[in-house]
Amino acid sequence: MLTLHRAAFVLPDPADPAAPSLPDGAVLVRGEQVEAVGPYPELAAAHPGARVRDWGPGSLLAPGLRHPSGHRLLERDYHPDPREGVGVEPVADGLVGCADEARFGASARRGLQRMLGYGVTAVAGPFERAAVRTAVARSGLAVLPSAAGAVGALDPLAVLPFAEAVHGRVAAGGRADFAVFPVVPVFPVVPVVPVVPVVPVQGVVDGSGEGRPGPAAGGCLATVLGGRLVYRRR
Template sequence: MLTLHRAALVLPDPADPTAPSHLDGAVLVRDGLVEAVGPYAELAAAQPTARVRDWGDALLTPGLRHPDGHRLLERAYHPDPREELGDAPVPDGLVGEADEARCGASARRGLQRMLGFGVTAVAGPFERGSVRTAVARSGLVALPGAGSPGPVGRPGSVWSLDPLVGLPFAEAVHGRLVVGGRADFAVFAPGADGPRAGGCRAAVLGGRLVFRRR
């Protein structure tokens, strides 16, 4: 199936200030891969039968990487909504935890909540088998590395699900939107202070819409 994702601004490579951007742009996705990136009018004319997802005044970019996946998924606990503890990670809530089923369930909730911030890649290492399985099944890209040696950017950011708490947008972006590459990207509402202020509207992994803010 062909899907055309339209947005007011498409930035295929925010990490490169010289890379082209597209006002009223679009990303054409086929079978989980990027087939084309460019002006919406041109892509729509070339593929008139493509399904269109129009994100309006939003910014569409590659998804974000979270550098603290190890801490957030193997040390922090992500509460079940039935526990009425909120949805913020509990720092070190899994330290000493031997119940792999509980760790895996926590990791699945954490990964789902990361999608709500536009995260499409997360850094390990992941030492628990239940967490590795949760990451593999989530569709997020698992990145090598030991995470960051301390809080990224501002104090407390090491326990935040939002990588933009500690990283500039250009550094937080994972990869580029290129023809033939995997269709992983995020859609952000416009904000005066950038994507973090506007918030994430949607996340796409391998061409699948896996998060959409209601």
């Protein structure tokens, strides 16, 4: 089945400062792969039978994020069950000294689900616990080499600029791993002659290209792994 993911902006390669964003863009997905990236009107006209997922006027579709602290977050920190009544934030070193594989596995599954809510599509390993390796493999996230000096925040954008946090690029023929974020648009500054001096205010950009939109803080709207919608904000 063909699925057309439409967003207000598509940014196929945020790591490339010269790569432009596509206003009213779309990504066409067939199975696990990206079939095409381009303007939504063109792709919709060429594939009238495709299912359309329209992520709305305030959306930015981009590659998913890499999490540099995967090993620590999944094998040292504990991710509570909401029923425990202690919140949902990771408990630092909450698994240190634990020998219960079932507890490791359950914590890892909850942690991975919460990472998906931030647009994570790849995590840094290695993972020593069998239960954690199984949870990561079943999640569909890519596993990357260890990252030195990583900080244990669930949101990679809390510790890395957007251009450095993305994993790979969204391109035809590649695996359909990407995320959709709320967008912080860039507003053009209109020259005016003020009565009193004022400081012009612009929108926030992603820091890697002038005039490009960037993701708003606080998590993503959706995460897609291998063409599957694995997270959608409620």
